[in-house]
Amino acid sequence: MSRVMNFSAGPAALPLAALERAREELLDFGGTGMSVMEQSHRGKDYERVHDEAILLLRKLLDVPADHDVLFLQGGASQQFAMIPLNFLDAGARADYVLTGAWGEKALGEGQVVARMFGAEAHVAASTGTGDGKEKSYTRAPRPAEVTADARARYLHVTSNETIHGVQFGADPARPVPTAPAGIPLVCDMSSDFLWQRFDVRQYGLVYAGAQKNIGPSGVVVVLARKDLVASGRKDIPKIFQYRTHADANSLYNTPPTFGIYLVRNVLAWVDAAGGLDGMRARNLAKAAAVYGAIDAAKSFYDCPVERESRSVMNIVFRLPPGLEDRFVSEAKKAGMVGLKGHRSVGGIRASLYNAVEVAHAEALASFMKEFARANG
Amino acid sequence: MSRVMNFSAGPAALPLAALERAREELLDFGGTGMSVMEQSHRGKDYERVHDEAILLLRKLLDVPADHDVLFLQGGASQQFAMIPLNFLDAGARADYVLTGAWGEKALGEGQVVARMFGAEAHVAASTGTGDGKEKSYTRAPRPAEVTADARARYLHVTSNETIHGVQFGADPARPVPTAPAGIPLVCDMSSDFLWQRFDVRQYGLVYAGAQKNIGPSGVVVVLARKDLVASGRKDIPKIFQYRTHADANSLYNTPPTFGIYLVRNVLAWVDAAGGLDGMRARNLAKAAAVYGAIDAAKSFYDCPVERESRSVMNIVFRLPPGLEDRFVSEAKKAGMVGLKGHRSVGGIRASLYNAVEVAHAEALASFMKEFARANG
Numbered sequence: 001m002s003r004v005m006n007f008s009a010g011p012a013a014l015p016l017a018a019l020e021r022a023r024e025e026l027l028d029f030g031g032t033g034m035s036v037m038e039q040s041h042r043g044k045d046y047e048r049v050h051d052e053a054i055l056l057l058r059k060l061l062d063v064p065a066d067h068d069v070l071f072l073q074g075g076a077s078q079q080f081a082m083i084p085l086n087f088l089d090a091g092a093r094a095d096y097v098l099t100g101a102w103g104e105k106a107l108g109e110g111q112v113v114a115r116m117f118g119a120e121a122h123v124a125a126s127t128g129t130g131d132g133k134e135k136s137y138t139r140a141p142r143p144a145e146v147t148a149d150a151r152a153r154y155l156h157v158t159s160n161e162t163i164h165g166v167q168f169g170a171d172p173a174r175p176v177p178t179a180p181a182g183i184p185l186v187c188d189m190s191s192d193f194l195w196q197r198f199d200v201r202q203y204g205l206v207y208a209g210a211q212k213n214i215g216p217s218g219v220v221v222v223l224a225r226k227d228l229v230a231s232g233r234k235d236i237p238k239i240f241q242y243r244t245h246a247d248a249n250s251l252y253n254t255p256p257t258f259g260i261y262l263v264r265n266v267l268a269w270v271d272a273a274g275g276l277d278g279m280r281a282r283n284l285a286k287a288a289a290v291y292g293a294i295d296a297a298k299s300f301y302d303c304p305v306e307r308e309s310r311s312v313m314n315i316v317f318r319l320p321p322g323l324e325d326r327f328v329s330e331a332k333k334a335g336m337v338g339l340k341g342h343r344s345v346g347g348i349r350a351s352l353y354n355a356v357e358v359a360h361a362e363a364l365a366s367f368m369k370e371f372a373r374a375n376g
Numbered sequence: 377m378s379r380v381m382n383f384s385a386g387p388a389a390l391p392l393a394a395l396e397r398a399r400e401e402l403l404d405f406g407g408t409g410m411s412v413m414e415q416s417h418r419g420k421d422y423e424r425v426h427d428e429a430i431l432l433l434r435k436l437l438d439v440p441a442d443h444d445v446l447f448l449q450g451g452a453s454q455q456f457a458m459i460p461l462n463f464l465d466a467g468a469r470a471d472y473v474l475t476g477a478w479g480e481k482a483l484g485e486g487q488v489v490a491r492m493f494g495a496e497a498h499v500a501a502s503t504g505t506g507d508g509k510e511k512s513y514t515r516a517p518r519p520a521e522v523t524a525d526a527r528a529r530y531l532h533v534t535s536n537e538t539i540h541g542v543q544f545g546a547d548p549a550r551p552v553p554t555a556p557a558g559i560p561l562v563c564d565m566s567s568d569f570l571w572q573r574f575d576v577r578q579y580g581l582v583y584a585g586a587q588k589n590i591g592p593s594g595v596v597v598v599l600a601r602k603d604l605v606a607s608g609r610k611d612i613p614k615i616f617q618y619r620t621h622a623d624a625n626s627l628y629n630t631p632p633t634f635g636i637y638l639v640r641n642v643l644a645w646v647d648a649a650g651g652l653d654g655m656r657a658r659n660l661a662k663a664a665a666v667y668g669a670i671d672a673a674k675s676f677y678d679c680p681v682e683r684e685s686r687s688v689m690n691i692v693f694r695l696p697p698g699l700e701d702r703f704v705s706e707a708k709k710a711g712m713v714g715l716k717g718h719r720s721v722g723g724i725r726a727s728l729y730n731a732v733e734v735a736h737a738e739a740l741a742s743f744m745k746e747f748a749r750a751n752g
Binding site for chain 2: 002003004006008009010011012013014016019020022023026027028032033034035037038039040041042043073074075076077078080081085108109112113115116209211216217218219235236237238239240252253254255256257258259262335337338343
């Protein structure tokens with residue numbers, strides 16, 4: 001068996017240790033004589049895994065007691081709808097900061113729900129340019145550019161945009177925006193959750209699809225302040241109320257047990273690999289290698305993203321005309337896959353999530369230098 | 377490694393062949409150098425699995441071309457909300473047939489959505505008895521007892537109730553109700569999907585959480601008539617519109633790829649094991665063994681469900697006072713687990729989903745006979 005270097009944007013590389021652990025006990029979990037996915041979600045063997053995953057998240061992120069940790073389904077895309085469903089009322093407004101395609105989608109669902117309830121969803125800041133259907137985004141706004149309304153029910157931010165490679169919080173000059181006093185900050189961290197520490201106390205609600213940094217697809221982690229959860233609407237379907245899942249420790253209905261088990265395996269690996277300080281050092285080293293290769297061949301590689309907004313997770317760049325397909329196919333021959341840019345923007349994208357090895361990023365950087373030399 | 381006999385109500389036993397196949401390629405799927413859960417959901421390697429799972433469902437069930445086959449998230453519980461969200465408008469009504477706790481939950485979410493939209497959700501038939509919060513259900517209604525309104529937007533039925541052990545369609549005297557002409561029949565088949573053939577053409581929409589008969593939790597299969605999908609509301613969040621998922625072949629957002637892969641493995645096993653005729657023969661043999669043990673010791677075991685409504689999937693019964701805990705613990709010593717009844721009704725429950733071996737049901741029946749002899 002030969003494992004490739006996987007730079008996919010998600011679903012993405014998982015730590016080998018987490019997968020090997022799963023393989024080892026796939027037919028017999030912990031001596032129970034069955035797979036973890038054959039266990040009742042109400043049984044003590046599964047619940048131990050479930051609770052360990054929650055405790056690991058609490059430990060790694062220092063989640064305060066007044067925040068719930070939830071495992072939900074439906075991806076971040078479902079959170080785009082659940083958030084306004086829970087928190088918008090007639091006459092209320094929600095504010096959105098746009099730095100890429102995912103923020104646009106969150107706003108889109110926010111607008112639909114706002115229309116359902118006689119509320120409003122506004123753009124508090126956008127760095128999008130261009131008049132077409134597909135806007136271009138090359139930076140995160142500076143703090144002064146974000147003007148959230150003091151009456152907003154929440155301020156929504158996307159901390160990392162996978163398609164455009166724009167990130168808040170990687171450079172001190174582009175911190176995640178703060179919300180006005182009393183306004184909950186809601187953040188889609190799907191693609192940069194757990195890459196480094198952050199202060200959970202500053203957020204009303206954080207959500208993250210697992211399939212980038214912490215597990216397989218089909219699981220969403222939500223960290224939500226308890227008073228915010230309690231303030232949500234009660235006249236929407238139970239399954240969409242955060243309180244339903246908070247009250248039931250995410251066991252209201254059958255959770256995606258195998259996905260949560262794998263998240264547990266990945267979190268245990270993060271913990272053993274130095275926690276979030278370890279992840280940060282690892283991720284900065286990887287990003288430095290690949291951005292270094294771009295900057296070392298500036299006339300050949302072009303990263304459209306402004307330096308302060310460059311994503312540590314998803315590095316997007318373009319090559320001279322006609323060379324991108326060759327880049328992808330030669331990289332594949334060298335054992336590097338998942339490098340094609342998103343179909344909506346083209347170009348090359350190297351995703352360097354937690355599980356991608358430093359050696360893989362260095363191998364990519366070496367390949368890029370050699371490719372530029374040979375084709376430049 | 378020693379595998380137990382797993383009679384859990386779900387998540388439940390999976391076919392050993394499906395799990396072994398997953399273990400074999402967990403680190404390297406089809407020579408790609410990565411796990412199937414590390415693959416992009418837009419890549420050809422994953423899409424082949426996704427499409428094969430859909431084709432297997434179409435083949436096994438003879439799904440007509442005018443029905444979509446979808447893979448969604450959120451369990452059957454989310455379908456309880458999505459169905460009325462898509463199909464109820466101001467002034468509309470939906471009708472529900474209640475034969476147990478799951479139908480009650482579906483009705484509950486239907487009532488919430490009805491209030492949101494100025495519509496109504498009605499009980500077209502119920503076999504529930506008792507005045508308390510927990511009603512008792514011991515039978516499915518006869519066809520003449522179901523009076524659906526000719527103006528209903530849909531008629532909702534739960535074909536098998538896991539907690540009460542009540543099933544439609546196992547005995548010819550209790551067929552799944554038919555809806556009045558022009559009214560779509562909507563059916564929750566979570567716990568008896570694929571146990572035998574059924575005519576998909578008779579249904580507007582069928583849904584089934586995977587974690588009983590066809591895979592792990594976190595995947596829901598939906599079969600929906602295309603004109604019904606097209607008739608759904610367009611003013612609700614995109615993620616909750618069936619058309620969104622139908623238009624995108626269930627790849628609108630990242631699907632639970634590993635779960636769908638495992639469903640594929642289970643469906644391939646069903647196909648190899650004689651398809652639905654094979655499953656039916658297997659399931660009837662298992663149910664005959666366990667009901668036979670109950671009927672052979674009538675003064676000891678009591679199945680409260682009327683004969684024509686007895687579930688082939690979930691067999692519920694009671695023992696004389698004080699003996700149920702001993703039954704469960706002695707069964708466990710004999711390698712049989714998952715037999716404790718649902719916490720809301722107590723007693724014993726043996727779930728005999730597709731993956732449970734005939735030999736396991738026979739072993740349970742022998743154990744029951746011996747236990748009745750020793751304790752009767």
